[in-house]
Amino acid sequence: MRRDVFHAISDPTRREIINLIAHQPLNLNTIAENFTMSRPAISQHMKILIECGLIAVEKKGRERYCEAKLEKLDEVAQWIEQYRAVWQQKHDRLDKVLNKLVNKKRKDQ
Known part of the structure; x- marks a missing residue:
């Protein structure tokens, strides 16, 4: 194996x-x-x-x-790094949606 x-x-x-x-x-x-x-x-x-x-x-x-x-753990870090950008984009989009909702709620009050 x-x-x-x-x-x-x-x-x-x-x-x-x-x-x-x-x-x-x-x-x-x-x-x-x-x-x-x-x-x-x-x-x-x-x-x-x-x-x-x-x-x-x-x-x-x-x-x-x-x-x-x-140093062998670098393999893991490199593998994870390829997904970091994807998750960062998802978090950025979520932040935008949440900010819009907060701003809309403030305007409605």
């Missing part, structure tokens, strides 16, 4: 893992301690994040440290 960054961030646990390591690398045990699920379940989430390129794992002595590779 081919996984991408959208698949990786679709799960709340994986998003929380990314949040945990966004500011500093953490070892696997420290990450797992933040969740009530089993270690194998966390390992599965980690596997997906690694496959999608959102996490890199580096071995330091006996520990494995996970570091977030947030």
Whole structure:
């Protein structure tokens, strides 16, 4: 199964893992301690994040440290950006309609 960054961030646990390591690398045990699920379940989430390129794992002595590779989230930002203009136009049209209604109500009073 081919996984991408959208698949990786679709799960709340994986998003929380990314949040945990966004500011500093953490070892696997420290990450797992933040969740009530089993270690194998966390390992599965980690596997997906690694496959999608959102996490890199580096071995330091006996520990494995996970570091977030947030530049992969640019794919999501680029995808969202294409719709930003569309939504901005819709909001602008709604603002115009609402302003007309408010102005009409003021004139009628």
